[in-house]
Amino acid sequence: MAILIVTDNPTLNIGLRTIIIGEFPDITIFEAETLQKAIAVTFGQPASIVVxxxxxADGKNIALLDTFKKANPQAAVVVYLGDEFEYIYAFAKAGITALISRKSDAVEVAEALHRASQRLRFISFDIQQILLSDIAAGPENRRKG
Known part of the structure; x- marks a missing residue:
């Protein structure tokens, strides 16, 4: 199994690598700094999971994500939102496998990765709370996406 990390944040990269290696000791990890580069990296080297x-730079480009998914239909996509919660609905509609955020701890990230490896959906607790608040707010006050 292989996992591709798409980030230009060295701290996030180190944290993800630490969790991944701890949970999947025999895994191959690829890296790319943009989604466009991820398409090139996975050409001939398919990844089971993409974080x-x-x-x-192009992380919010849903059309490019769709292109990536078409080129890598086997890949489960775990999206790290950081604090950019306005993209929750857009990524959910794009058919991603999991959503995690800056508040996700190592246990929650590991759970997201394990569920993604089984092609099961996962949403971190804080994002669940945002979604519930949006539902309770009524249609006129919901986030757009």
Whole structure:
């Protein structure tokens, strides 16, 4: 199994690598600094899971994510939102596998990765709370996406 980390944030990269290696000791890890580069990296080297940091230059480009997914249909996509919660709905509609945020601890990230490896959906607790608040707010006050 291989995991691709798409981030230009060295601290996030180190944290993700530490969690991944701890949970999947025999895994191969690839890296890319943009989603566009991720498409090139996975050409001939498919990844089972992709962790996408929306903070990268093209990380919010849903059309490019769709292109990536078409080129890598086997890949489960875990999106790291950081604090950019306005993209929750757009990524959910794009069919990603999991959503995590800056508040996700190592246990929650590990759970997201394990569920993604089984092609099961996962949403971190804080994002669940935002979604519940949006639902309770009524349609006129919901986030757009």
């Amino acid at each position: 996408l940091d929306v903070g990268v």
